[in-house]
Every structure is written in structure tokens, then in C-alpha cells.
Amino acid sequence: MADQRSFNPESSGEHKGSGEKNGRWLRALLFAFLVLFTLFVVGSMATVGAAAGYVASLVNEEPIREREELEGKITGWSQTSYAYFQDGKAIGRLRVQEGDRKVVTHEEVSPHLVHALISTEDREFYEHDGVVPKSILRAAWQQATGSQVQTGGSTITQQLVKNIILDNRAQSLDRKAKEIFLALRMEHFFSKDQILDAYLNSLYFGKDINGRHMLGVQAAAQGMFGVDAKDLNLSQAAYIAGMVQRPNAYNPFRGEENLKYGTKRMQWVLRKMEETGSISEAESKEAASFDIAGSLAEEEDQPTTAHIRYPYITMTVELEAAKILMREDGLDAQKLSEEGKYLETLQEYKNKVWGGGYQIHTTVDQKLYDAINEAALKDNLYARPTTFTLNGREYKNAKEQVGATLLDTKTGATLAFVGGRDFEEDQNNYAFDTSRQPGSTIKPLLDFGPGLDKGVISPDSIIIDEPLKARYGNHVYRNYTNRYSGAMTARDALKLSMNIPSIKVLRSVGVQNGFEYLEKMNFPVHENDGEASAIGGFTRGFDVQRMTAGYAMMGNEGKFNEPYIIERIEDSAGNVVYQHQPDPVQVFSPQAAYWTTDMLRDVIRSGTGTYIGARAPGYDLAGKTGTTQNTNDVWFIGYTPDISLGVWTGYGVNKRLPDDMRARYVWASIFQALIQADPELVKKNSRFKSQPPYSFKCYECKRAEEEKEKKEKEKREREERNNQQPEQPQLPQLPDNGNTPPGNGTPDPGNGSPDPNNPDNPGDDVTIPPEQPDS
Numbered sequence: 001m002a003d004q005r006s007f008n009p010e011s012s013g014e015h016k017g018s019g020e021k022n023g024r025w026l027r028a029l030l031f032a033f034l035v036l037f038t039l040f041v042v043g044s045m046a047t048v049g050a051a052a053g054y055v056a057s058l059v060n061e062e063p064i065r066e067r068e069e070l071e072g073k074i075t076g077w078s079q080t081s082y083a084y085f086q087d088g089k090a091i092g093r094l095r096v097q098e099g100d101r102k103v104v105t106h107e108e109v110s111p112h113l114v115h116a117l118i119s120t121e122d123r124e125f126y127e128h129d130g131v132v133p134k135s136i137l138r139a140a141w142q143q144a145t146g147s148q149v150q151t152g153g154s155t156i157t158q159q160l161v162k163n164i165i166l167d168n169r170a171q172s173l174d175r176k177a178k179e180i181f182l183a184l185r186m187e188h189f190f191s192k193d194q195i196l197d198a199y200l201n202s203l204y205f206g207k208d209i210n211g212r213h214m215l216g217v218q219a220a221a222q223g224m225f226g227v228d229a230k231d232l233n234l235s236q237a238a239y240i241a242g243m244v245q246r247p248n249a250y251n252p253f254r255g256e257e258n259l260k261y262g263t264k265r266m267q268w269v270l271r272k273m274e275e276t277g278s279i280s281e282a283e284s285k286e287a288a289s290f291d292i293a294g295s296l297a298e299e300e301d302q303p304t305t306a307h308i309r310y311p312y313i314t315m316t317v318e319l320e321a322a323k324i325l326m327r328e329d330g331l332d333a334q335k336l337s338e339e340g341k342y343l344e345t346l347q348e349y350k351n352k353v354w355g356g357g358y359q360i361h362t363t364v365d366q367k368l369y370d371a372i373n374e375a376a377l378k379d380n381l382y383a384r385p386t387t388f389t390l391n392g393r394e395y396k397n398a399k400e401q402v403g404a405t406l407l408d409t410k411t412g413a414t415l416a417f418v419g420g421r422d423f424e425e426d427q428n429n430y431a432f433d434t435s436r437q438p439g440s441t442i443k444p445l446l447d448f449g450p451g452l453d454k455g456v457i458s459p460d461s462i463i464i465d466e467p468l469k470a471r472y473g474n475h476v477y478r479n480y481t482n483r484y485s486g487a488m489t490a491r492d493a494l495k496l497s498m499n500i501p502s503i504k505v506l507r508s509v510g511v512q513n514g515f516e517y518l519e520k521m522n523f524p525v526h527e528n529d530g531e532a533s534a535i536g537g538f539t540r541g542f543d544v545q546r547m548t549a550g551y552a553m554m555g556n557e558g559k560f561n562e563p564y565i566i567e568r569i570e571d572s573a574g575n576v577v578y579q580h581q582p583d584p585v586q587v588f589s590p591q592a593a594y595w596t597t598d599m600l601r602d603v604i605r606s607g608t609g610t611y612i613g614a615r616a617p618g619y620d621l622a623g624k625t626g627t628t629q630n631t632n633d634v635w636f637i638g639y640t641p642d643i644s645l646g647v648w649t650g651y652g653v654n655k656r657l658p659d660d661m662r663a664r665y666v667w668a669s670i671f672q673a674l675i676q677a678d679p680e681l682v683k684k685n686s687r688f689k690s691q692p693p694y695s696f697k698c699y700e701c702k703r704a705e706e707e708k709e710k711k712e713k714e715k716r717e718r719e720e721r722n723n724q725q726p727e728q729p730q731l732p733q734l735p736d737n738g739n740t741p742p743g744n745g746t747p748d749p750g751n752g753s754p755d756p757n758n759p760d761n762p763g764d765d766v767t768i769p770p771e772q773p774d775s
Helices: 016-045 049-058 065-073 111-121 133-145 155-163 173-189 194-204 215-224 234-242 257-275 281-288 311-328 333-338 342-355 367-376 438-455 490-497 499-509 511-520 531-535 544-555 590-606 609-613 661-677 701-724
Strands: 083-084 092-095 204-207 213-215 359-362 386-390 391-396 401-408 414-417 462-465 484-490 564-568 576-579 622-627 633-639 643-650
Touching: 016 544, 049 576, 065 173, 065 194, 065 281, 083 311, 092 311, 111 155, 111 194, 111 234, 111 257, 155 173, 155 194, 194 215, 194 544, 204 215, 213 215, 215 234, 234 257, 234 281, 234 484, 257 281, 257 311, 257 701, 281 333, 311 342, 311 359, 311 414, 333 342, 359 590, 367 401, 367 414, 367 661, 401 633, 401 661, 414 499, 414 544, 438 490, 438 499, 438 511, 438 531, 438 544, 438 590, 438 622, 438 633, 462 499, 484 701, 490 499, 499 531, 511 531, 544 590, 544 622, 544 643, 590 609, 590 622, 609 661, 633 661, 643 661, 661 701
Parallel strands: 083 359
Antiparallel strands: 083 092, 204 213, 359 564, 386 391, 401 414, 401 643, 462 484, 564 576, 622 633, 633 643
16 A cells, blocks of 8 residues: 555544543533524524624625625536547546546446445434534533544535635634535525535545545545445445545555545444435445455556556647637637737636536547657657757756647648657657748748749749848849759759849748738738748747648648547536537649648659658658758658648757758658558558649749850850960970879868759758848
């Protein structure tokens, strides 16, 4: 047992002196007088008019509580909420603020337990009006005389008042007077069944074997014996009833001594039930011999608390459910933010989720979730932890982090995700709640896709890669090596992730027009975002789920579905309070979506994504790499007609990654894991629905032709001049003295220009000078 302390709940304590006896007599007499006087003056009128006001003055200004307030107290229970996987299997309990509770009515409880409670706690429950004067006087006499038998004078109604209304639980005269007054008022407003139901759910039974607080008889039945309250046998019901007054003393999980005294208490309860005629003598004897210890619940092999088993899912579900319930109540997040009330309100709704007894059904596939997390969290995919200092702060043994989201391309449902590498070390959810710069992954969504959709370009349009003057200021966009590829097709510019062609296309579309495409997909574009966004330079950036949903739009014929993880929410009574309803938005035309996708197929075949293509042969796959300046963020987002998978890798702070292939390594590992876990999820025969081709859009083809002709003319003129010059005498060749530069002096193309021999390193890391943001 968890606690082996010996404790005898039957002991009466030390011998009291004569002074304390006299004080006890005085308190008992005063209390008896107060009770009789209150009942005599008020009687049954304690619930109405001037009499209520008079009683209120006797009980230290206790407020006159109306029916609505009292009803809220006896029905507004904090209940445990649960989350479920896609197939209905429980993820587990959500976090709780008080303890584990499931509200039940007396009709959902074993009659044995109801009879046991009434027999021991309040035999006259169905006859009295809230208090029993003779019981109170008897209790006062027992207290005054120091009797070893203390029967107590509180009815079930009074105990309910003490459990849920009165904060002060001290044994004082004024608190007892308030208790009596409120008990009379409760009996006036509510039926016996309503009071009994509230009482059953208000009781506290200590902690179960797994350390959870047991609130209410249903939690006690499950926590003590692993059964529902309606299925308790006579012995189990008697044991639970016996715990009411001293739950910790009789809790069998606290030690052998507690179990022994709890068993004695159970036998006492059985005798009281026999006295009231609830059971026969034979039933009492049989129940008394029952092996309670053998029927106790066993410790769970796997924790049923979702926060322990699946912390990232729990955190995400709690947050998303709170947002949904806010919207269902008509609250506007933007307005609340402007008023400075959003975070406070969101926390209130989180509390509601934790204690509302909700059944939250998610879209998460457990098999896929487990498979892709195992694949993504292999240590050999990442660099070793490192220690560094950034902005004066030291980060010790910092790990590279990962965020990944797997969506259904057609619906936007979140099938699985990777929130991070170790929740205990870092509670940030890098899939849902962490915004990072998207790098070149934004180009299909903001530049080339809108360019096709607006008719600005076609896949074979000619765009010149060249130095480009910024719209604001005097600086010029340049590639890292000051080398440029010149005229190239839009298809090749996207395939090789060229930056300057991307900026040109966005300029032609119109920066604000481009942002409108993102805003249709609920991308949080900042007012300071400008032209540099064409190559991933945003004020705040976006999370992985949002970026992946944008790519799913292109795989879904241009229709965007808001990504979601919660399918349905039911309240504690089983009523559906939220059901996800699809509301697709046409962002790109089907033609633009298809031909953007077709251009991104080339990324996989012969561009920056060939590493992926080699590890996913036979699938109709499109995707895009992304690397931000200084390699602080590395992305790969790929999609098929069936699924869309986005991966981000980086540190929790802006620190350079040692390998710009990191996201591609992780993406390939996840993809292979998910097709093994569910071979039917991604079908090799699935194909993007083709659309008519675009007619050729010249874009810069004429200027490219002019530039070509100009260069050819300059070449011819140069050759003519060379031919006209007299032949120079040949000088003897000097011996090599070892000073010739290696590689014949040819510079390494570096990261800023495409390397024709290495399509996986084409220049995604182009460094562009900063620009003034759009006003």
C-alpha cells in the first residue's frame, strides 16, 4: 500500500480535564438553545419574507440565497472530461482541477448504497424538513457529556449544505446556525430526490490506488472496486457508505490498518441496515464475511490520464476545445483580443473543458500517431545536444526540435502530429502553437500559385534571375554569391527555389493581392508584412499545421479546408454540443492548383526534393523545401491526393542548424512509417486530377530574347576585334611552381546559386538584404 501508517479511528483521544468539560457543557447548552430558538421563531417560514431576514441576522449576515443560486450549486459539478481517438478508443482523462468525478442520479446507483447511506447518515431523511431537532439535541448532549458514542446531528440535507455551500467547515455555533437555515431553505426549493442526487455526487472518498481524488459515489465505486456505482454488491456498498465521515481513516489504499478499521466500519453499516429493515440478518452475515480486500481495484498498468500518456494530444485538445466552446457561445476572439480579455477568457473556457464532463472525439488515428512519433523521434535523425549562448543567455544541452502535421488532403482532418521531441524537457507544441518563418515553402502559396491563378505566368513563362532593386530604399536584392542563372522558366525557378524570380512574380500579382490568398486560408498576415514575404520574410511566421493545410488546398483542387482535430464534443449528459461541419473555400482555381502541383512534382523529381523522391517511389507526390536565413528553420512539406505532411525542424530559439537536409530526413522517415502502419492510407494509384494546360505567358521572354541577342552581338563584336588584332608572339611556358589555385581557380557555387551537379543544394539559402516594410 502507498501509506503504511497505523491509525485507529475508534480511539477517543486523551482524557480531558475538568475545565474543558465545563467549556464543553457551556458550548452544548448554547448550541441547543440556538437551535431550538431558531426553529421556534422561524419554523417552516425560514424560506420566506421577514422571517428569512430575521434568521439571516442570527447567522451573521448569511445572504438570502435564491433558488437559482442554490440550484447552480447542486447541479454545477466539476466533472472529469475524456478525449477519444478517431475510432472511439479512449485517449484518457483530461487534466482535472479538483478530482475525478462522474455525476450520477440515485437511479444510477445500487439500491444497496442508497439504503446504506440513509441507514447510517439520516434514517428520517424522507420525513424531516431538513433538520431533526431531537438528533441535534442528542448530539449536543453527547458532546457535553464526552460520550464515546458520537452519533452526529446533521441530516443528509445539512451535510450537503456543508459539502457544497459553506466554505467555513469549523465546528462553530454560527456555522451550525447557517447550516440549519440553509438546510431548511434547500428543502423548501428542492425535492428529496434532487437533494439525494446532489448528496451522492458531493461526497469525498480520498484517493484511489492511482492517486486520483474520488469525488462522488461513481468515482468511489470505480476507484475502490473498478465497477460502476450501479453494480456495487452489498458489501462494497456498505464499505463505501462507511467511509463518508472519515474517508482517509477507512481508505484501504492507505495501509493494512486502514483496511482493517474500514472492514469493521463496513460490518457496523451492515448492522444499521439490518436495524432499519433494509436487509435481513442472513444477508448481513453473508455480506460481513465478503473478502473486501480481494475485490479492491488494482493499480493501472497504463495511466488513464491523457496528460501522462499523450501530453501533446491532451494539450492540443484542451486548447482547441476551449476555442470551440468560446465560438459556440458567440464570443469573438478578435474582439476579445482588442479588449485585452482574450487570454483571460480562454483560460476560463479551459477550466470549463477540464471540469465540464465533456466527451471530446478527435480525428487522431492512434496507430498513425504512435507510428509517426516513433519514426520522427529517432535520435540518429538529429545532431547531438549542444550548449550555446544567445543574447546573453546560455542554453545547455539544447536539442534540435521538430514539429510535424499529417492531414487528410481532402478534408483537413488532423490524422496525427508530432509536437516535439520530449514533453518533459520542452512543453512547446511545435506542430500547432509555434510560429516560425516559412522560408521558401511559402512560394507556391504566395507567389507562383497566385501567379498562375491571376494569369500572370504559365509554368513555361520566362523569368530572368538577376540583381533586383527593392521597391523601397536603395538596396538591391542579390544572390549570396553574386551569381545569377539568367533566363529560366517559372517551373525551373520554383523547382530550384530561386528567390529573385519569386519576388518578381509576387510584384506582378500585387503584394496585397497575394496576401489575400493567404488570408482566405486564415494565415495571420501581419500589417508590417511586405514584399520580402515572397521569399519567406514575415513578421511572425506560421505554424506547421497552417502551412500543411495550405499545401493540402493545392492537392484538393484549390479548395481549402480549415484544419481541425476535434470531430465532436458531447456534454456530460451525452448531448452533442459541437459537430464539425466542413466549409471549404475555393482559394486557387482547379487549374492553378493542379499546375502548381505539377511544378512541385518537379521539385521531387529533379529539384531540391530528390532525396524525398528516391525514398517514396511510385507515389504521385509534390512538395517543397524551405530554409530560412542562417538556416534557423528548415522545412519540407509534401502531399499526395490522399495525405499532406508538413515537417519543420530547428531549435526552440533562432540558432543555425548544422544540416539543411534535416527536415527531409525526418519527412522521409515519417512517410515510410505511415505507409507501413496503414498501407491503404496513401495509394500508389491515386493521382491528382489533371486540368487543361495554360497557354504560354511570355512574362519576360521578349526581354530575355533581347538580352540574348544583345549578348550574342557583343560576343560577335568581341570575336571580330580579336580576329583583327595581330598575332602575338608565343611566350615559353613557365614551370608550375605550385601557386596555381586548386580546381583551376573555379569558385564553389556555394548555397546562393544552383549547383548543377547537386540538385539537393540549389541555393535555397539566398541571403537578401533587408527591406523597408510596406506601409
